Amino acid sequence: MPKVVSPQALDRLAELIANHPDGIGVEALSQALDIPRRTLQRRLSTLAGQKRIFTEGEGRATKYRLAPILNATVAVQGVTAVESVGQVNAEVYVHTSPEGEEIKAYIRHPRQQRQPVSYKIEFLEQYHPNKTTYLPTPLRVQLHALGRSSAEQAPAGTFARDILHRLLIDLSWASSKLEGNTYSRLDTERLIEFGQAAEGKDALETQMILNHKAAIEYLVQGTEHAGVNPETIIALHAFLSDGLMPDPLTCGRIRNRPVDIGGSVYLPIAMPQRLEELFGIVMSMAAEIQDPFEQSFFLMVHLPYLQPFEDVNKRVSRLAANIPLIQYNLCPLSFIDVPQQAYVDAVLGVYELNRIELLRDVFVWAYERSCQQYVAVQQQLVPPDTFRLRYRNELAEAVRAIVRGGHPASETAIRASMPATVLLEDQPRFVALTLEEFKTLHAGNVIRFGLRPLEFVAWKEQGERS
Known part of the structure; x- marks a missing residue:
């Protein structure tokens, strides 16, 4: 059965192929990466399915090449579909600001051309809760208008509980998909509703979906204790990493060893004592932020950047971003239909440039899309007169x-x-x-x-x- 392929592994493979404009064969790729041939073929198949590479030739003469450079954009309903020439289909990307385009252009350079960087405390120190804002006031006003629900005056978590069934499926599927999970939405629905694992899927993919379900239920059904605090974030990691970590003792624990970011030149902080201290500072600052959208986005920026856990950091940040939205009975952020490459580019922009504009573009696009998904659900929730x-x-x-x-x-x-x-x-x-x-x-x-x-x-x- 196929295994989960991490975005970092795919990025490394795509980067290697990009260094061979005339194409490269399986043997050369296998030698360069020093991985089993079957693993390599699985990753090549995934990249081809994502339209990031294409093949030339047949049999032993088969070569892999990176998809042609994108050269035209067409905006449709807030989404920028980037059209390419050659043998591949269009790449779908979020609507991007000029600043976001700058970040995207830099991140798309081969890894060897990007400047290695380490964790910069200045990036965190420059942020002052309720004075500094990553989301400008007009944008926050717009997001509040989009996210307002019929349960605005109800106890915290009411709206999320009302739509819990739909949220479990959407957020579990979309967040897992951003990690390379190949479950379809229908597969996810069957797994969550009936406990029916999809045929031909790796057990780790199934576990990833079920972990999301447990973590979302924890946030929605326990709003009295699930807040913007270290305990909740650690609990989220325990739920999301269950059965997926090489060492089970690392579930729900701040890491005590260095980690690398595959496909990136960013090197996270390594000292355990300093890491735990910074984790406390990040969570303390996040708790001070009064606006729920600013608070949500701050968590999406600084939790992955700090990398407090050995793995599963981005998944934790995506669910953590929903905590203030759930508490204020705003429409949740499900990440439905978010293009994986746009999200990866945006996070790398934070890692390597300490710039948040592209991730902000993704955040706003994703939230608008989530609100569209829940408009019909919200209308169905209006109680009869x-x-x-x-x-x-x-x-x-x-x-x-x-x-x-x-x-x-x-x-x-x-x-x-x-x-x-x-x-x-x-x-x-x-x-x-x-x-x-x-x-x-x-x-x-x-x-x-x-x-x-x-x-x-x-x-x-x-x-x-x-």
């Missing part, structure tokens, strides 16, 4: 009486036509409800009140003449 249900027969009777009697839709006419079964204390609200119904009444929907379209048209014309 129990008052209207209670008086639906009286409402229909009053509307019929006014239309057939040729009366104007006024408070006086409604009170005159109001059935005796409407309680005295409910009468003002009944009048208001009936007036609202008349505002949306037309020939196509009058049948709801037992009227014929011609009756309504005649009443309407009479009102226009008078």
